[in-house]
Amino acid sequence: MADSPTFPRPTTDRPVYVVGGGPGGLSVAYALRARGVRAVVLERADRVGASWRGHYDRLHLHTTRRLSALPGLPIPRRFGRWVARDDVVRYLEKYAEHHELEIVTGVEVSRIDRTSDGWLLHATGGRELTGAAVVVATGFNHTPYVPDWPGRDTYAGAFLHASGYRNAEPYAGRDVLVVGAGNTGAEIAVDLAEGGAARVRLAVRTVPHIVRRSTAGWAAQYTGVLVRRLPVPLVDALARPLARLSVPDLSAHGLPRPGTGLYSRVTEGAIPVQDVGLIDAVRSKRVEVVAAVEGFEDRKVLLADGTRIEPDAVVAATGYTRALEGLVGHLAVLTENGRPATHGARSPHNAPGLYFTGFTNPISGMLRELALDAEKIAKAIVRSHGTTVSGLPSDPGAAPRT
Helix, strand or coil, rough: CCCCCCCCCCCCCCCEECCCHHHHHHHHHHHHHCCCEEEEECCCCCCCCCCHHHCCCCEEECCCCCCCCCCCCCCCHCCCCCEEHHHHHHHHHHHHHHHHCEEEECCCCCEEECCCCCCEEEHHEEEEEEEEEEEEECCCCCEECCCCCCCCCHHCCCCEEECCCCCCHHHHHHHHHHHEHHHHHHHHHHHHHHHCCEEEEEECCCCCCECCCEEEEEEHHHHHHCCCCCCCCHHHHHHHHHHHHHHHEEEEHCCCCCCCCCCHHHCCCCCCCECCCHHHHHHCCCCCCEEEEEEECCCCEEEECEEEECEEEEEECEEEECCCCCHHHHCCCCCCCEECCCCCCCCCCCCCCECCCCCCCCCCHEEEHHHHHHHHHHHHHHHHHHHCEEECCCCCCCCCCC
């Protein structure tokens, strides 16, 4: 890899720029290339799949191998049904190589501006790049988010966001509090309990829906695909008896059944927690459920029920922000919560030629939807911008490939 980024050589027409070298960006780049359109991926890290490389060691896809492949290349069968983190990274590397995608690494785009006939990207080193269209694929998990808890800045105990957690080894024999009962927090709590932590507590503010990853060989993802287009109240009604049959009542352990419907929660952005050991860990008291965190005081953590605890370490599985404000916030294309107002093949009405992918968290599986969106985005770009986007470069060395 070169010490400094090598930008694409100018062509008669302008390429489509794809910002982000994760699954979403790579799949869009392939879909465009398959249609003869030059797509240049700009990735701020030094390799593709940077977000996946940073996840905790234990992580496997919660979606099946068959329904997680990107367009144009299946995931190898040897990776198993639930693909491990390192194998996802290997797959992304192979995907970029197999499709000969044009990728420039070490390039961060700080701002995207509309021009009279296209788009201007402000990138690393003061460079300005012009494109016929832009696809923003910087990822759902972009910037770690930590709530502004009272006393957090002066807390004297060990504290880290889940993005910095790798495995349980550093916490063997220690008392650890995991904050947040989403999929990440639940799995980290199980990993700590199985990895030798002396005590593991899971702070829960909103009780999650818990689903089995698969039942009698039927993956939960298949159900997610089938019900995605059904009315929300109907799916909520269907999910209740299924939950009672497949998931035990954990009320005595601090996890009562949620009072709101499963799919209603999904529409609000809360994906169900897939059980990868949490149910057994809670029932066996290897993971203790406690009240939500309200603040910090010296080395103590204050909980919503008034309890004060003093763990050796706190892992905040409190999610991420999309961090799109600096990039496109000035274009009036974001909602109040900072997410794109449109996604997939639809451009904002006031910003034609600007596309977003990977900023939803669908019940049917993120990678599956990224693959579908990639084809839709490519078709939309060809249909709307076919006379202004450039074809594939005649010189295969125009930009480094990774």
